[in-house]
Structures are given as structure tokens and as C-alpha cells.
Amino acid sequence: MYYKDLSPYRYFKTKEPAVNIGWLDGHHAYETGPVPEEFIDKLWKYMRYPVEVARGFHVCELCPRETAGKSIRIEYKNTRRTMGYYEIRVFGGHNTYAFPSLAFHYILEHHYRPPQEFIDAVLEQDCDTQSYYERILKYNDGYDFWFTEDRTLDE
Numbered sequence: 001m002y003y004k005d006l007s008p009y010r011y012f013k014t015k016e017p018a019v020n021i022g023w024l025d026g027h028h029a030y031e032t033g034p035v036p037e038e039f040i041d042k043l044w045k046y047m048r049y050p051v052e053v054a055r056g057f058h059v060c061e062l063c064p065r066e067t068a069g070k071s072i073r074i075e076y077k078n079t080r081r082t083m084g085y086y087e088i089r090v091f092g093g094h095n096t097y098a099f100p101s102l103a104f105h106y107i108l109e110h111h112y113r114p115p116q117e118f119i120d121a122v123l124e125q126d127c128d129t130q131s132y133y134e135r136i137l138k139y140n141d142g143y144d145f146w147f148t149e150d151r152t153l154d155e
Contacts, residue, residue, distance in 0.1 A: 001023055001025060001058060001100075002023055002024060002025035002027065002028050003020035003023035004020065004023075004028075005019075005020060005021055005022070005023075005030075005031075005114065005115050005118075006019045006020065006021070006095075006115060006117075007019065007020050008020070009098040011023075011052070011087075011098070012052045014052075014098075014139075015139070016096055016139065017096065018089065018095070018096040018097060018098040019095050019096070019097055019098065020097075020098055021090075021097045021098065021099045021103065021114050021115065021118045022099050022100055022102075022103025022106060022107075022112065022114060023100060023103070024061075024062065024103070024106050024110075024112060025061045025062075026061035026062055027061075030106075030112055031112065031113045031114075031115075032110075032111040032112060032113055033111065033113040034111075034113070035107060035113055035114070035119060036119070036123070038123060039119050039122055039123055040076075040107065040108070041077070042122050042123060042125075042126075042127070043104060043107075043122050044076050044077060044079075044104070045127050045128060046088045046090060046099075046122070046127045047081055047088060047101060047104060049088060049089075049127055049132070049133075049136050050086035050087070050088065050101070051086065051087050051088065051089055051136065051139055051140055052086060052087040052098075053085065053086045054085050054086065055085075056085065057071050057082075057083075057084035057085040058084040058085070058100065058102050059071070059072070059084065060072055060084075060102060060105060060106075060109075060110075062106065062109075062110045063109070071083075071084055071085075072084055072102060072105045074104060074105055074108065076108075081101075083101040083102045083104055083105050084100070084101060084102040084105075085101070086100075086101050087099060087100050087101065088101065089136065089139060090118065090121050090122055090125060090127075091121070091125060091132075091135065092117075092118075092120065092121025092122070092124055092125050093117060093120070093121055095117070095121070097118050097121060099118075
């Protein structure tokens, strides 16, 4: 599923406008390059606050054929998560960013470099705050998608 970075988000109908970040596919070019480790560390924390959770999952169209079509599991900082079936939201500057969880894999394995404004928003914001939690709860119509028990983690 491809959407150009910073284009208007339209995958799910939402109450709050957002822009796309990291919706890659195997047919469109994307920016590559290093990203700060602090950015990856903070983005990993965001992964425990899912929105738009789906019953199925997206697969990586960038991986070699032998792994294509399989769900992606990532181990980072001694924790492991399955990616591809939920999104996160990063609020920063003048935008809300819609980031599919699979894009974390794109950053680590395919050297995807999101736009600098998204990197800055992740670095400037803190998702481990009561105000972020309340905003995500509001976004999810009050439904607590696994915040008390992080079910994005694989056992």
C-alpha cells in the first residue's frame, strides 16, 4: 500500500486530519539514509500505542521473495513485536503523522529515511506522558487498545 510521504491520510476515515509517513511499496522510490539512534529508540516506544488496529496484516513488498508474504517480527532492545497490523500517531508541529507499524521495519531493514519533520516530531515529543495517552484515547473513542498490557509484544 503506497502513499507519498506528507500526503493527506485517507486509509481509514478519521476525525482528525493527518499526513502519511512510511507507506511504502515495491514500485515507488523512497528516501534512504541514516537516522539518529535516539529517533529509533523513541519511535519504538510509540509502537506500544496502536491506532487503527486491523484483523489482517500488511506484508513487506521490499523484502526478498523467500520472506515476502510473511508477517514481520522485529526484535529491538530485547523486546519483540509483530508489525503490519496497526498504525501509530505522532503529533508534532502543525501535523499529525499517520505511520504504519511496518514502516519501523522499513527503517531498520531497508534504510528508509522518513522526512526530517517527522524525525524532528518524534524527537521533540514524548509518548510516555498522560497527555499523549489521553489524546490517543480520544482518538480511539476512549478505547484503550492494549495500553495497560502491551499486546504488541510477542512472547
